[in-house]
Amino acid sequence: MQLLRSLAISTRLAIQSPWRKKQIQRMSERGEAPMSVLFYHRVADAPVNPWTISNREFQRHVDYCRDNFELISLEEVQRRLESGHSPRPSVTFTFDDGYSENCELALPLLIRHRIPCTYFVTTENVRHGHPFEHDLRLKHPLPINTVEQLKAAADSGIEIGLHTANHVDFNRVHTVEELNKEIVEAKSNLEEMIERPVRYLAVPFGLPEQMRPAVIETARKCGLIGICSAYGAYNLIGDDSFHIRRFHGDPEFNRFRNWLTYDNRKNLRRPTLPTEDVLNITPEVATKNRQPQLAFS
Ligand SMILES: [Zn+2]
Numbered sequence: 001m002q003l004l005r006s007l008a009i010s011t012r013l014a015i016q017s018p019w020r021k022k023q024i025q026r027m028s029e030r031g032e033a034p035m036s037v038l039f040y041h042r043v044a045d046a047p048v049n050p051w052t053i054s055n056r057e058f059q060r061h062v063d064y065c066r067d068n069f070e071l072i073s074l075e076e077v078q079r080r081l082e083s084g085h086s087p088r089p090s091v092t093f094t095f096d097d098g099y100s101e102n103c104e105l106a107l108p109l110l111i112r113h114r115i116p117c118t119y120f121v122t123t124e125n126v127r128h129g130h131p132f133e134h135d136l137r138l139k140h141p142l143p144i145n146t147v148e149q150l151k152a153a154a155d156s157g158i159e160i161g162l163h164t165a166n167h168v169d170f171n172r173v174h175t176v177e178e179l180n181k182e183i184v185e186a187k188s189n190l191e192e193m194i195e196r197p198v199r200y201l202a203v204p205f206g207l208p209e210q211m212r213p214a215v216i217e218t219a220r221k222c223g224l225i226g227i228c229s230a231y232g233a234y235n236l237i238g239d240d241s242f243h244i245r246r247f248h249g250d251p252e253f254n255r256f257r258n259w260l261t262y263d264n265r266k267n268l269r270r271p272t273l274p275t276e277d278v279l280n281i282t283p284e285v286a287t288k289n290r291q292p293q294l295a296f297s
Contacts, residue, residue: 002252009254013261020261024089027262031085034262035077035235036069037092037228038249039202042099043106047140051097053251055105061249061256062109065091069260073116073159074200074244078226081241091260093117094228094246096163096202098126100143103153111156119153120163120202120228121145123186126193132167147193154196161200162187162224170203170210179214184222199225206230206246208271216243233270234262243273 027033041051043058053061065071069091072080080086093110095102098121110117125132131141154160165186173179183201190198201219203210206229219227226244233245247266250256259266 032237033086033089035090037246039094039246040249044101071115078241095119098145118159118161120161122163122167123190124165163202167204170215183218202228214277
């Protein structure tokens with residue numbers, strides 16, 4: 001089944017390739033080239049799970065992106081969105097969670113080629129070295145990054161970002177205290193750990209239901225400069241620059257190529273985000289919030 005799907009995508013890519021090239025060229029000429037932000041979790045050879053990509057495949061992704069795109073930072077994505085000018089199709093690398101094995105090939109590779117990357121970690125897992133719940137459920141507890149690894153990566157130019165304190169599902173958060181613990185306190189804890197400012201948050205799961213107004217507002221008010229989703233979308237001129245849209249660095253190479261060569265059908269399926277906080281969080285004063293007047297709708 002997967003083989004058939006892959007074959008179908010590669011046939012479509014072959015047929016559409018000249019048309020897609022022209023489409024991207026026209027968008028670039030208008031200064032509206034798409035900005036693709038990729039997220040990965042774990043680059044390693046074993047054990048394989050849905051959030052792992054092999055070292056070889058990751059190398060292939062990096063080579064393909066270096067050959068075909070401008071590789072830019074999250075900050076540059078935001079700058080282009082704000083200026084309303086994106087002259088070339090670009091790719092940005094990010095990682096979520098904080099798996100130790102990423103320090104073996106993936107991060108050194110990005111560092112060697114000076115490819116911008118933001119690396120999002122879950123602070124309590126780093127602090128205690130506890131494996132993730134989602135790995136324990138698969139009976140494969142996997143090693144987590146240490147503070148020393150994160151500091152060394154930061155020294156080499158990798159930006160460390162926040163992926164909450166406990167990999168929380170914001171769709172299940174019911175109090176302002178928990179929201180503050182997972183974002184505001186976690187941000188300052190991570191800053192203490194790595195001895196650097198933390199500027200970005202990647203929302204765990206990152207689906208529209210987690211991208212709640214209360215989450216975005218809390219991130220903004222505690223001094224973060226951007227927040228990343230993961231539901232699969234391009235960043236296009238006209239989009240809000242605070243919310244950076246990402247899609248998965250899919251291990252299936254044809255699906256990966258399909259996204260990066262700008263599949264307009266993905267835009268037609270772009271979900272709308274909740275504009276009201278359906279969980280009815282009531283405004284309260286947060287103890288560690290720099291600006292405690294949270295005005296949740
Ligand atoms: Zn995650």
